[in-house]
Amino acid sequence: MKLISIVTPCYNEEGNVEEVYQQVRRIFDELKIYRYEHIFIDNASKDNTLGILKKIAKEDKNVKVISNARNFGHIRSPYYALLQSSGDAVILFAGDLQDPAYMIKEFLVKWEEGFKVVLGVKTKSEESALMFAIRKAFYNFINRVSEIELTKNNTGFGLYDRKIIEILREIDDPYPYFRGLISDIGFESYKIEYNQPTRKRGITSNNFYTLYDIAMLGITNHSKVPLRLAAIIGFALSALSLLIALIYLLAKLLFWNSFTMGVAPVIIGLFFFSSVQLFFVGIIGEYIGSIHTQVLKRPLVIEKERINFEERIPNEEVLSK
Structure with missing residues (x-):
């Protein structure tokens, strides 16, 4: 008989984990x-999820539990449980x-047909219409700039x-x-569409920072376009600045007495170029931060305990595979 592993990451889900299990x-x-086997990985919940x-x-030996020593985030913890x-x-x-x-x-039917990857794709969602629209816009953007085609x-x-x-x-990869x-691995995937229901109980742990974090991770890991845009826009703005300078020079020479430079164009230009510079410094910072994370080579998570596993797999052993 084939063994199927179900992996469920959770954080402060005391109102949901029992029903998920059932x-x-x-x-x-x-x-x-x-x-x-049903593997739950608890990311140091502050409620009674772990209990x-x-x-x-x-009561059920099919259920296996990993308890993290602290909250390692929504990116590292699920990935570690998969491993x-x-x-x-x-x-x-x-x-x-x-x-x-x-x-x-449905996933298992398509898997038995030979697909190595079967994905659930949200075509509709009962969550906030604004949030769904923002997510959709992000997926469209990252697919345009990415070097590979990502599943929307x-x-x-x-x-x-x-x-x-x-x-x-x-x-x-310490921060995958x-x-x-x-998508990068490249196996053909079968996609099954579904309508995502609203959360029944509890409050999502996602916020602006966590969503921004995963968005920037997707961009920095799979696209060099923002870095190249910095160079392209830099050249374009340099050319534009030179052109405007020449226009002002000619206007001043032709209308010496009536044409005044004014302070407003200087101030507006200064703030415009400063904001462009800060934006691209931030982009470069994101890439440097990504490199910094890779260089540190910290483990995905540190386990506090695990339950119903036959033997413990050390963190360093998992990372070395």
Whole structure:
């Protein structure tokens, strides 16, 4: 019997993890041809999420729990949990009940047909219309500037064959952009559309900073366009400045007595060029920050404890694979 790994990252999801567990269990109670393991990774929740997970794991050995020593963020923690899976296929399934559990069956059908990657793609969402529009605009932008074609409106929800996980283990990236890596690996993916429901309980841990962080990570990891734009715009503005200077010079020579330079153009020009410089200094800073993170080579997460795993895999062993 093939083993399917379900990976659920969670942070302050005490109101949802029990139902997430029950939904997955019901799915595999129907799918008798598979064995399964359900890996929850708790990112140092401040509520009773870990306590509930420990109770579930005590009653059901199919449930495995990893508890992080601290909050390592929404990028590193889920990725680390994927590397701890041992299934023939791995399904990333969020702990906020915004991923439809019934799609697990659809993922497995397409996997059995030979697809190494099966992705859930949001065509509609019951979340804020403004937020969905912003996300859509970001995906369109990053696809235009990226060196590879990224899957739009995919949050990571999907199935990944064991072969994909083995490749990810060989990629030594301490701060990975998971969605970009899946596209970068290059295997053909099958996409299943769905309507994302609203969160039933709790409050999302995502905020402007976390969304900005993942957006900039996607851009810096997969595009050099912003850096090249800095050079192109620099040349263009230099040429424009020279042209305006020549126009002012000619105007002054032709209309010496009536034409006055004025202070306003100087001030406006100064602030304009300063803002452009600061913008591109910030862009360069993002790339330098990305390099800095890579150079530090810190582990993805540090475990506090793990439950129902046969043996513990040290952090350094995982990173060295």
